[in-house]
Amino acid sequence: MPRTAKTTPIERELQEICRQYQVDILYAFGSRAKEALAMLRGEIDTLSDRPSDLDIGAKPNRAASWGVWDKVGLAQDLEDLFHIHRVDLVSLADAGPYLAAEIIAGERLFADDSYLADEYDLYIWRRVADHEFLEKERLRHVLRIAS
Structure with missing residues (x-):
């Protein structure tokens, strides 16, 4: 968050949650990402009253060994923080390259x-580029065999 403004109370609470669950990087993605960021910065008080959930991507630190209950706890704490009925939490450690790219683009x-977060973003984009190259090669091979 490269801003010079003061940290808001909700940002401090989010920092504490992330440290508690050993999260290195946390992203909002999907239709409510900008709204979540605006709430975090204090630009709005609450998320709009829509039925959609908040999509969150989290990169655990190397020391973290998240079990199911850790993920549930993190999701619930984020639901409480953002006053929303549901958070869909994706661990970047478990995400494929395209989902990971969607997350970091949020x-x-x-x-x-x-x-280190910027470095991680670049790593994800390289992963996508490598995967696309390999997928094109695989398709060429399949088409060559089929003909």
């Missing part, structure tokens, strides 16, 4: 280290 809500 809004970064927290980074324990901004430089």
Whole structure:
């Protein structure tokens, strides 16, 4: 969050949640990402009253060993923080390259280290590029066999 403004109370609470669950980077993505960022920055008080959930992507730190209950706890704490009925939580450690790219293209809500978070974003984009190249090669091979 490269801003010079003061940290808002909700940002401090999010930082505490992320440290509690050993989250290195937290993103909001999907239809409510910008709204979540605006709430975090104090630009709005609450998310709009829509039935859609809030999609969150989290990168755990290397020391974290998230079990099911850790993920449930993190999702519930984020639901309470954003006053929303449902958070869909995706661990970036479990996401494929395209989902990971969708997540990092959203809004970064927290980074324990901004430089390392930027490096991680670049790693994800490289993963997508590598995957696309390999997929094109695979399709060429399949088409060559089929003909």
